[in-house]
Amino acid sequence: MSDTLTPIPPTWRENFGLAADKLHTWPLTWQPDRSQEPILTIEGEPFTIGDVYNRVMTEYSGEAPEVFENVLDMAVQFQCSDEAPGYTCEVPRDQSCTTVARCLLRLYEARKAHFKDKE
Numbered sequence: 001m002s003d004t005l006t007p008i009p010p011t012w013r014e015n016f017g018l019a020a021d022k023l024h025t026w027p028l029t030w031q032p033d034r035s036q037e038p039i040l041t042i043e044g045e046p047f048t049i050g051d052v053y054n055r056v057m058t059e060y061s062g063e064a065p066e067v068f069e070n071v072l073d074m075a076v077q078f079q080c081s082d083e084a085p086g087y088t089c090e091v092p093r094d095q096s097c098t099t100v101a102r103c104l105l106r107l108y109e110a111r112k113a114h115f116k117d118k119e
Helices: 010-025 049-059 065-079 097-118
Strands: 039-042 045-048
Touching: 010 039, 010 049, 010 065, 010 097, 039 049, 045 049, 049 097, 065 097
Parallel strands: none
Antiparallel strands: 039 045
8 A cells, every 4th residue: 555645536436436336236146147347447448346446445545435335235234144155344444445445345355256156
């Protein structure tokens, strides 16, 4: 993580919310045609949703209240499910971009593990 984080730009803030939505709607039931990881195009470049979470976590500062509630709900649902045994995800403790993105990365890794186990 860099020593000085930059405030999250509007384009990345918007796409961070979209990336959270894509994780939420990425199907839980593995299907060969639906296991492809969601991709977003930001400023003309493709990014996996995991790339978006990682970049927001490591490069940007600020609050993400518009994403926080959705991520909080996903983390609570994950804790109550058996989607990916052995993977943990604590609910985000604040609305910072770093904390919310860290939770999304954990949920994302668990979802990828879930799909891998179904192959």
